[in-house]
Protein backbone atom coordinates (compact mmCIF):
# COMPACT_ATOMS: atom_id res chain seq x y z
CA UNK A 361 0.00 0.00 0.00
CA UNK A 362 1.02 3.65 0.03
CA UNK A 363 0.65 3.89 3.83
CA UNK A 364 3.87 4.91 5.58
CA UNK A 365 2.92 6.23 9.01
CA UNK A 366 0.52 5.25 11.81
CA UNK A 367 0.12 7.10 15.11
CA UNK A 368 -2.10 6.13 18.01
CA UNK A 369 -4.18 8.41 20.25
CA UNK A 370 -5.29 7.85 23.85
CA UNK A 371 -8.86 6.89 22.85
CA UNK A 372 -7.63 3.80 20.93
CA UNK A 373 -8.07 5.52 17.60
CA UNK A 374 -5.17 5.81 15.16
CA UNK A 375 -4.31 7.97 12.16
CA UNK A 376 -2.64 6.51 9.09
CA UNK A 377 -0.95 8.66 6.47
CA UNK A 378 -0.98 7.79 2.77
CA UNK A 379 1.60 8.89 0.28
CA UNK A 380 0.67 10.96 -2.76
CA UNK A 381 -1.93 13.36 -4.07
CA UNK A 382 -2.40 14.61 -7.61
CA UNK A 383 -3.85 17.96 -6.49
CA UNK A 384 -1.81 21.02 -5.60
CA UNK A 385 -3.74 22.95 -2.97
CA UNK A 386 -1.96 26.16 -2.06
CA UNK A 387 -2.37 25.45 1.65
CA UNK A 388 -1.59 21.72 1.64
CA UNK A 389 0.12 20.83 4.92
CA UNK A 390 1.00 17.31 3.87
CA UNK A 391 3.13 18.56 0.97
CA UNK A 392 5.11 20.66 3.47
CA UNK A 393 5.33 18.11 6.29
CA UNK A 394 4.91 14.39 5.70
CA UNK A 395 5.03 13.51 9.44
CA UNK A 396 2.08 13.84 11.79
CA UNK A 397 1.93 17.43 13.04
CA UNK A 398 1.26 16.30 16.63
CA UNK A 399 4.60 14.48 16.87
CA UNK A 400 7.46 16.26 18.68
CA UNK A 401 9.90 18.03 16.35
CA UNK A 402 12.76 15.78 17.47
CA UNK A 403 10.82 12.67 16.40
CA UNK A 404 9.92 14.26 13.06
CA UNK A 405 13.59 15.13 12.45
CA UNK A 406 14.63 11.54 13.17
CA UNK A 407 11.94 10.20 10.85
CA UNK A 408 13.03 12.58 8.12
CA UNK A 409 16.60 11.28 8.46
CA UNK A 410 15.41 7.66 8.22
CA UNK A 411 13.26 8.57 5.21
CA UNK A 412 16.30 10.10 3.48
CA UNK A 413 18.23 6.89 4.11
CA UNK A 414 15.40 4.88 2.57
CA UNK A 415 14.78 3.03 5.82
CA UNK A 416 11.02 3.51 5.85
CA UNK A 417 8.81 1.19 3.83
CA UNK A 418 5.27 1.38 2.61
CA UNK A 419 3.19 -1.07 4.63
CA UNK A 420 1.46 -4.19 3.33
CA UNK A 421 -2.08 -5.05 4.46
CA UNK A 422 -1.07 -7.98 6.72
CA UNK A 423 1.39 -5.82 8.56
CA UNK A 424 -1.10 -2.98 8.99
CA UNK A 425 -3.69 -5.38 10.41
CA UNK A 426 -1.10 -6.82 12.82
CA UNK A 427 -0.12 -3.33 14.03
CA UNK A 428 -3.78 -2.39 14.53
CA UNK A 429 -4.60 -5.64 16.36
CA UNK A 430 -1.48 -5.59 18.56
CA UNK A 431 -2.34 -2.06 19.67
CA UNK A 432 -6.09 -2.71 20.12
CA UNK A 433 -7.07 0.04 17.72
CA UNK A 434 -10.85 0.51 17.44
CA UNK A 435 -10.98 3.17 14.72
CA UNK A 436 -8.50 4.06 11.99
CA UNK A 437 -8.59 7.52 10.42
CA UNK A 438 -6.97 7.58 7.00
CA UNK A 439 -5.63 10.73 5.42
CA UNK A 440 -2.53 12.02 3.86
CA UNK A 441 -1.99 12.56 0.98
CA UNK A 442 -5.12 11.18 -0.66
CA UNK A 443 -6.10 7.68 0.58
CA UNK A 444 -8.54 7.00 -2.28
CA UNK A 445 -5.66 6.95 -4.79
CA UNK A 446 -4.29 3.78 -3.19
CA UNK A 447 -5.34 0.73 -5.26
CA UNK A 448 -5.12 -1.37 -2.06
CA UNK A 449 -7.58 0.76 -0.11
CA UNK A 450 -10.58 -1.50 -0.73
CA UNK A 451 -8.85 -4.76 0.32
CA UNK A 452 -7.63 -2.97 3.47
CA UNK A 453 -11.16 -1.77 4.29
CA UNK A 454 -12.45 -5.31 3.83
CA UNK A 455 -9.71 -6.76 6.05
CA UNK A 456 -10.49 -4.19 8.76
CA UNK A 457 -14.21 -4.84 8.57
CA UNK A 458 -13.57 -8.57 9.01
CA UNK A 459 -11.96 -7.95 12.40
CA UNK A 460 -14.29 -5.15 13.51
CA UNK A 461 -11.98 -2.13 13.23
CA UNK A 462 -13.85 0.96 12.10
CA UNK A 463 -12.53 3.17 9.31
CA UNK A 464 -12.81 6.89 8.57
CA UNK A 465 -11.49 8.38 5.33
CA UNK A 466 -10.40 11.99 4.96
CA UNK A 467 -10.61 12.79 1.27
CA UNK A 468 -10.74 15.47 -1.40
CA UNK A 469 -13.88 13.59 -2.53
CA UNK A 470 -12.86 13.23 -6.17
CA UNK A 471 -12.37 9.45 -6.32
CA UNK A 472 -14.94 8.00 -3.93
CA UNK A 473 -16.95 5.24 -5.55
CA UNK A 474 -19.90 3.10 -4.43
CA UNK A 475 -17.70 0.33 -3.10
CA UNK A 476 -15.45 2.58 -1.01
CA UNK A 477 -18.51 4.39 0.28
CA UNK A 478 -20.14 1.14 1.33
CA UNK A 479 -17.01 -0.26 3.00
CA UNK A 480 -15.88 2.68 5.16
CA UNK A 481 -17.70 3.79 8.31
CA UNK A 482 -17.23 7.51 7.88
CA UNK A 483 -15.89 10.23 5.64
CA UNK A 484 -14.62 13.74 5.95
CA UNK A 485 -15.33 15.00 2.44
CA UNK A 486 -13.55 18.22 1.62
CA UNK A 487 -15.14 20.86 -0.58
CA UNK A 488 -12.39 23.37 -1.11
CA UNK A 489 -14.37 25.89 -3.18
CA UNK A 490 -17.83 26.01 -4.75
CA UNK A 491 -16.85 28.36 -7.55
CA UNK A 492 -15.20 26.35 -10.31
CA UNK A 493 -12.53 28.90 -11.25
CA UNK A 494 -11.59 29.49 -7.61
CA UNK A 495 -11.31 25.73 -7.14
CA UNK A 496 -8.96 25.45 -10.10
CA UNK A 497 -6.80 28.32 -8.84
CA UNK A 498 -6.67 26.79 -5.38
CA UNK A 499 -6.09 23.12 -6.21
CA UNK A 500 -5.12 22.88 -9.88
CA UNK A 501 -8.27 20.77 -10.48
CA UNK A 502 -11.88 21.30 -11.46
CA UNK A 503 -14.47 20.54 -8.76
CA UNK A 504 -16.91 18.95 -11.21
CA UNK A 505 -16.45 15.36 -9.99
CA UNK A 506 -16.32 16.52 -6.36
CA UNK A 507 -19.69 18.26 -6.63
CA UNK A 508 -21.16 15.16 -8.30
CA UNK A 509 -19.86 13.00 -5.46
CA UNK A 510 -21.31 15.34 -2.86
CA UNK A 511 -24.71 15.07 -4.56
CA UNK A 512 -24.38 11.30 -4.69
CA UNK A 513 -23.00 10.51 -1.22
CA UNK A 514 -23.21 13.45 1.14
CA UNK A 515 -26.82 13.03 2.22
CA UNK A 516 -25.64 10.01 4.23
CA UNK A 517 -25.05 10.41 7.97
CA UNK A 518 -21.61 8.86 7.35
CA UNK A 519 -20.41 12.17 5.92
CA UNK A 520 -18.93 15.27 7.50
CA UNK A 521 -18.24 18.08 5.02
CA UNK A 522 -15.13 20.17 5.51
CA UNK A 523 -13.72 23.39 4.08
CA UNK A 524 -10.55 25.31 4.83
CA UNK A 525 -10.80 29.03 5.51
CA UNK A 526 -7.86 30.49 3.61
CA UNK A 527 -7.13 34.20 3.63
CA UNK A 528 -7.45 35.84 0.22
CA UNK A 529 -8.81 32.62 -1.31
CA UNK A 530 -11.64 31.06 0.65
CA UNK A 531 -13.17 33.58 3.00
CA UNK A 532 -16.62 33.58 4.57
CA UNK A 533 -18.46 34.62 1.41
CA UNK A 534 -17.28 31.50 -0.41
CA UNK A 535 -17.81 29.33 2.68
CA UNK A 536 -21.45 30.48 2.75
CA UNK A 537 -21.87 29.52 -0.92
CA UNK A 538 -20.50 26.09 -0.02
CA UNK A 539 -22.98 25.90 2.88
CA UNK A 540 -25.90 26.76 0.57
CA UNK A 541 -24.85 23.94 -1.73
CA UNK A 542 -24.53 21.50 1.19
CA UNK A 543 -27.94 22.57 2.50
CA UNK A 544 -29.49 21.69 -0.86
CA UNK A 545 -28.20 18.12 -0.32
CA UNK A 546 -28.90 17.74 3.39
CA UNK A 547 -29.93 20.66 5.64
CA UNK A 548 -28.68 18.68 8.66
CA UNK A 549 -25.22 18.03 7.25
CA UNK A 550 -22.31 18.40 9.66
CA UNK A 551 -19.97 21.04 8.24
CA UNK A 552 -16.56 21.65 9.72
CA UNK A 553 -14.63 24.81 8.93
CA UNK A 554 -10.87 24.58 9.46
CA UNK A 555 -8.46 27.48 9.65
CA UNK A 556 -5.52 27.36 7.27
CA UNK A 557 -2.62 26.20 9.47
CA UNK A 558 -0.19 28.86 10.69
CA UNK A 559 -2.30 31.86 9.57
CA UNK A 560 -3.82 32.98 12.87
CA UNK A 561 -7.35 32.76 11.53
CA UNK A 562 -9.11 31.36 14.61
CA UNK A 563 -11.18 34.47 15.26
CA UNK A 564 -12.23 34.85 11.61
CA UNK A 565 -13.24 31.19 11.51
CA UNK A 566 -15.31 31.54 14.71
CA UNK A 567 -17.18 34.51 13.22
CA UNK A 568 -17.72 32.58 10.00
CA UNK A 569 -19.02 29.52 11.88
CA UNK A 570 -21.64 31.75 13.56
CA UNK A 571 -22.75 33.25 10.23
CA UNK A 572 -22.81 29.93 8.44
CA UNK A 573 -25.02 28.37 11.12
CA UNK A 574 -27.89 30.50 9.78
CA UNK A 575 -27.65 28.32 6.66
CA UNK A 576 -26.42 25.02 8.11
CA UNK A 577 -27.04 24.73 11.86
CA UNK A 578 -24.55 21.87 12.24
CA UNK A 579 -21.54 24.00 11.31
CA UNK A 580 -18.58 23.87 13.71
CA UNK A 581 -14.85 24.25 14.06
CA UNK A 582 -12.38 22.30 16.11
CA UNK A 583 -9.61 23.73 18.31
CA UNK A 584 -6.36 24.89 16.73
CA UNK A 585 -4.78 21.57 17.79
CA UNK A 586 -1.86 23.06 19.71
CA UNK A 587 -0.94 21.96 23.21
CA UNK A 588 -2.42 18.47 22.88
CA UNK A 589 -0.58 15.37 23.98
CA UNK A 590 1.70 13.81 21.37
CA UNK A 591 0.37 10.52 19.95
CA UNK A 592 2.33 7.24 20.09
CA UNK A 593 4.16 6.39 16.93
CA UNK A 594 3.18 2.84 15.84
CA UNK A 595 5.01 2.96 12.52
CA UNK A 596 7.74 3.65 11.49
Ligand code: SF4
Pocket residue numbers: 381382383384385387388389390391440441442468499
Ligand atom coordinates in the same frame (compact mmCIF):
# COMPACT_ATOMS: atom_id res chain seq x y z
S1 SF4 B 1 -6.24 17.44 -1.78
FE1 SF4 B 1 -5.41 17.36 0.31
S2 SF4 B 1 -3.49 16.21 0.15
FE2 SF4 B 1 -4.09 16.82 -1.92
S3 SF4 B 1 -2.95 18.72 -2.30
FE3 SF4 B 1 -4.99 19.25 -1.50
S4 SF4 B 1 -4.77 19.47 0.71
FE4 SF4 B 1 -2.97 18.35 -0.08
